[in-house]
Amino acid sequence: MDKKTPTVVSAKFLTSAAAINQSPNHDLLEIAITGRSNVGKSSLINALCNIKNLAKTSKTPGKTRLINFFEIKVRNPDFTFCLVDLPGYGYARVSKTEQERWGKTIESFLLKRRNLVAVGQLIDTRHPPTPLDYQMREWLVHSSRPVITVLTKADKVSRLAGENMRRTVAVELLSPHDPAPVLFSSVNRQGVGELLEIIAGFVIPAESD
Ligand SMILES: Nc1nc2c(ncn2[C@@H]2O[C@H](COP(=O)(O)OP(=O)(O)OP(=O)(O)O)[C@@H](O)[C@H]2O)c(=O)[nH]1
Ligand SMILES: [Mg+2]
Incomplete structure (x- = not known):
């Protein structure tokens, strides 16, 4: 009860990039957010920062067609990091050529970006992971990036259904060192503190190296 929960004290949009070579040249450590289109990536960024239209x-x-960078300052514990909103995957109404182009942009960012310390993969709490979610996870494992699994739209299911999905996803997707999946809702901000604590775990030790 006494333990202070981490809180975002300021957040600002930095820049957008259409390709990795347009990414900012800074020292901030980055956490990227990935997931299928419409899963709630941009809403999660807004909920985390408690700012309505940041993303x-x-x-x-x-909606998100570029790589968007946000600088975020957190208190309790105190640290600053960069959250990266990536275009969603699996959006059928985008042409094949454009989907492939986004895929390549995301792939090269995840593989090559040196500031990147972990990737949040968002999955809708209401549905089991899709083939594309499995494919992305395999790819993340292959790229050796730690993965933070976030189950979005948790407000749309019962507490029991949410817990069941948390267990299923942990069994199906997690590698031994990955943190347990976080049940998250942008509507009631469930999971905000838990997610910030996990992010702190990736950003702070590396910052003090
Ligand atoms: N009930 C509920 N709705 C949500 C939640 N998160 C997002 N949504 C809704 O889901 C829709 C998509 O949210 P976005 O945050 O734009 O999704 P996205 O993953 O950024 O989508 P793309 O940019 O297209 O890849 C919007 O209508 C949101 O209001 C949530 O936690 N609960
Ligand atoms: Mg978006």
């Missing part, structure tokens, strides 16, 4: 959200999938 643009939409009812229509395919």
Whole structure:
């Protein structure tokens, strides 16, 4: 009860990039957010920062088409990091050519970006992981990036269904060193503190190296 929970004290949009070579040249450690289109990536960034329109959200999938960088300052514990909003995968109404181009952009960012310390993979709590989620996970494992699994839209299911999905996903997707999946809701901010604590675990030890 006495333990102070981490809180975002300021957040700002830094820049957008259409390719990895347009990414900012800074020393901030980065956590990227990936997941299928419409899963709630941009909403998660807004909920985490408690700012309504920091990242643009939409009812229509395919809203985020660039890599967007946000600088985020946290208190308790105190640290600053960069959150990276990636375009969603698996959006059927985007042309094959464009999907392939996004895929390549995401792939090269995840593989080559030196500031990147972990990747949050978002999965909808209401549905089992899709083939594309499995494919992305395999790819993340292959790239040796630690993965933070976040189950989004947890407000849309019962507590029991949420816990069941948390267990299923842990068994199906997690590697031995990955943190336990976080049940998250952008509507009621469930999971915000838990996610910030996990992020602190990736950013702080590396920062003090
Ligand atoms: N009920 C509920 N709705 C959510 C939650 N998170 C996101 N949504 C809704 O889901 C839709 C998509 O959210 P976005 O945050 O734009 O999704 P995205 O993953 O960034 O989508 P792309 O940018 O297209 O890849 C919006 O209508 C949001 O209001 C949540 O936790 N609970
Ligand atoms: Mg988005």
